[in-house]
Amino acid sequence: MTRSTKFTALSDQGIQHPPPPEKRMTVFKSELDPITFEVLRNAFVNIVDQMAEQLLRTCYSFVIYCRDFSSGLSDPQGNLVMQGTGDIAAHVGTLHYTCKAIIEEFGDDIHPGDVFIINDPFRGGSHFNDTRILRPMFYKGELIGYSQANGHWADMGGATPGSFNITALDHMGEGLRITPVRVWSKGVWLDDVARMIAANTRNPGDVIGDMQAQAEATAVAEREIQRLCDKYGVETIKTAFREVQDWVEVLMRNRLAELPDGTWYAEDYIDQDPKLEEGLIPIKIKFTIDGNHAHYDLSGSHPQISTFLNAAYGGSFAGIVAGTKYQFPDLPLNSGLYRAVTVNVGEPGTVVNAEWPSPCAGFCSGPFEKLMNSVFGLWANILPERTMGCAFNLEYLLVGGRDTRIKGRPYFMWYDWMAGGWGGRNGRDGFNATAPVFGAQYGVQPLEGQERLAPVLTKCHDFVQDSAGPGESRGGLGAEKGGAVFEGERIVVSYCCDRERSVTWGMWGGLPSIPHGVWLNKGTERERYLGSIFSNLPIELDDVFTRPSAGGGGVGDPLMRDPQLVCEDVADEYVSVKRARIDYGVVIRVIDKDLSQYEVDEEATVAERKRIAEARLGWLDEDAESVAARYRSGEFIDMDCIRQYGVILDWGNGKLLENTTRQFREMMKRRVVPYWGKTLAVLSREASDRARVAA
Numbered sequence: 001m002t003r004s005t006k007f008t009a010l011s012d013q014g015i016q017h018p019p020p021p022e023k024r025m026t027v028f029k030s031e032l033d034p035i036t037f038e039v040l041r042n043a044f045v046n047i048v049d050q051m052a053e054q055l056l057r058t059c060y061s062f063v064i065y066c067r068d069f070s071s072g073l074s075d076p077q078g079n080l081v082m083q084g085t086g087d088i089a090a091h092v093g094t095l096h097y098t099c100k101a102i103i104e105e106f107g108d109d110i111h112p113g114d115v116f117i118i119n120d121p122f123r124g125g126s127h128f129n130d131t132r133i134l135r136p137m138f139y140k141g142e143l144i145g146y147s148q149a150n151g152h153w154a155d156m157g158g159a160t161p162g163s164f165n166i167t168a169l170d171h172m173g174e175g176l177r178i179t180p181v182r183v184w185s186k187g188v189w190l191d192d193v194a195r196m197i198a199a200n201t202r203n204p205g206d207v208i209g210d211m212q213a214q215a216e217a218t219a220v221a222e223r224e225i226q227r228l229c230d231k232y233g234v235e236t237i238k239t240a241f242r243e244v245q246d247w248v249e250v251l252m253r254n255r256l257a258e259l260p261d262g263t264w265y266a267e268d269y270i271d272q273d274p275k276l277e278e279g280l281i282p283i284k285i286k287f288t289i290d291g292n293h294a295h296y297d298l299s300g301s302h303p304q305i306s307t308f309l310n311a312a313y314g315g316s317f318a319g320i321v322a323g324t325k326y327q328f329p330d331l332p333l334n335s336g337l338y339r340a341v342t343v344n345v346g347e348p349g350t351v352v353n354a355e356w357p358s359p360c361a362g363f364c365s366g367p368f369e370k371l372m373n374s375v376f377g378l379w380a381n382i383l384p385e386r387t388m389g390c391a392f393n394l395e396y397l398l399v400g401g402r403d404t405r406i407k408g409r410p411y412f413m414w415y416d417w418m419a420g421g422w423g424g425r426n427g428r429d430g431f432n433a434t435a436p437v438f439g440a441q442y443g444v445q446p447l448e449g450q451e452r453l454a455p456v457l458t459k460c461h462d463f464v465q466d467s468a469g470p471g472e473s474r475g476g477l478g479a480e481k482g483g484a485v486f487e488g489e490r491i492v493v494s495y496c497c498d499r500e501r502s503v504t505w506g507m508w509g510g511l512p513s514i515p516h517g518v519w520l521n522k523g524t525e526r527e528r529y530l531g532s533i534f535s536n537l538p539i540e541l542d543d544v545f546t547r548p549s550a551g552g553g554g555v556g557d558p559l560m561r562d563p564q565l566v567c568e569d570v571a572d573e574y575v576s577v578k579r580a581r582i583d584y585g586v587v588i589r590v591i592d593k594d595l596s597q598y599e600v601d602e603e604a605t606v607a608e609r610k611r612i613a614e615a616r617l618g619w620l621d622e623d624a625e626s627v628a629a630r631y632r633s634g635e636f637i638d639m640d641c642i643r644q645y646g647v648i649l650d651w652g653n654g655k656l657l658e659n660t661t662r663q664f665r666e667m668m669k670r671r672v673v674p675y676w677g678k679t680l681a682v683l684s685r686e687a688s689d690r691a692r693v694a695a
Contacts, residue, residue, distance in 0.1 A: 471554020
């Protein structure tokens, strides 16, 4: 029963045409000799990486220390020349916008020694926490470009510690909006401006320290660029700035020219708009390849919503760019790619192009993650060898209050993000407990560091069994983390996430993972389900909070997974014996649990898989309220409702979400069911073969 399958895409996701004969490759021509071009191109990457190292070693914020930052070089027009090798994808796609905002604001009033600051999502940024420091780079009085260091500041003020406020009706309830402003003028530190900014946050000391660390990182870049100008001449460096963008454009266009023309469609969802009737919020993409140009159109997406899961145009653009870049990991990222791959974010006023003053602090958990995963799904139709199912959703749990361990009872901020599962791949399982696709270089925050900096004790941190989306290639596993505040006062907790209802999905027949959400005092008489978005919830010192991250979605029909691989997953405690049967149709016999010895009951497995294959289409049409009743009675758990029946509930009380369930079932019938067609025939043939051999 061993199989080894490589998947091929079906054409139901769009219209695809063979490559036309007029598609031809573009030749890159440089004014520089090849050796000089390569030396300078790599020098620019190295400079941005030096900026990162400088910031990593001098930052004050633990969040930035765990690599929630990015850096970049831009030309005099603000176009991105180069990123580093370990930058946050969501940041890099917006750096050129914030650089252009500075240029637009100050024009000719930019001088050597100036340093600027901006965090404005409505001027091309991501959200208020991502604060950018920009330095114009001069050589002998001539402006030759900009260096930029962007770091996520853990708190930007507002009503909620950490500045993720779901009750905010506009950005004024989220935190401090910094429009383009100078913080150094001709080399002079503007102490009054800097302290005014810091005073509007809960940890002004860290803010001042991070501001200066980021500024010094930009100074590293200017010194290195000036050194290259001394060595090669300023005209050579200016030419190299221009040509590395041209080079990336040519590379990207040539890759596109090798691919078939066509149009494809994708749709993903945000869980809800709390001010509307329950129901998923659609984000829609139309993707076209035409010759050596690719274009994304997001104009069909839902209007902006009443909570913080909106994205301004910069954040949505970054999601598209980051998802596309994953398909071409060998290509550098700069503005040259933006010429070959364009994005229409649609008219202002949508969830992917929110207008001022809409709240958008949670863009990273909202549209950004949906856009990236949708892009993965789109490209699976074009480059099936790079297929990956949906990854878990980026999430942040924030606990804040006054730290009574320290004199003066200063504010503390326990700012935590989780690792989780990435989607199954073409012929391979997904990665377990990995950083989010939002920022693959995110560090898993050291528990010891967290406990030293905040009075929060971590109670558990482990894989979540059965969290991997079932598939012929299963998703990676999620993790669970729990903790409690052991000292402090005025303690509140907030959570920024999604996919509590639009559960991490599978593709090509693969099944979903598990819902995100936070529990308080789980397994006790005081158990309480808090959901996936909430803010400023008071908790007591003896309250224990815990939440799982989802695994990745499965790829391919789980009934086609090699039973021996399922048995190995059971031995590794990735999959339980019970769910091996429910999700994979694999019947496992326990030989010795303590020694992790299991075996497949092959005859029972053949029968069970055939039974599931014959019945499962009917499950997706079963009365949803009866499924909800079985959940409330304890007969079903969330995985049964989601994976077998496509039913979405309020996981705290078991109430059926009728609109959401209808949309989720439609999604499964569109994304999963068409790929089940061949399974029953394969299983019937295997059963016949076994019967013939037995006879």
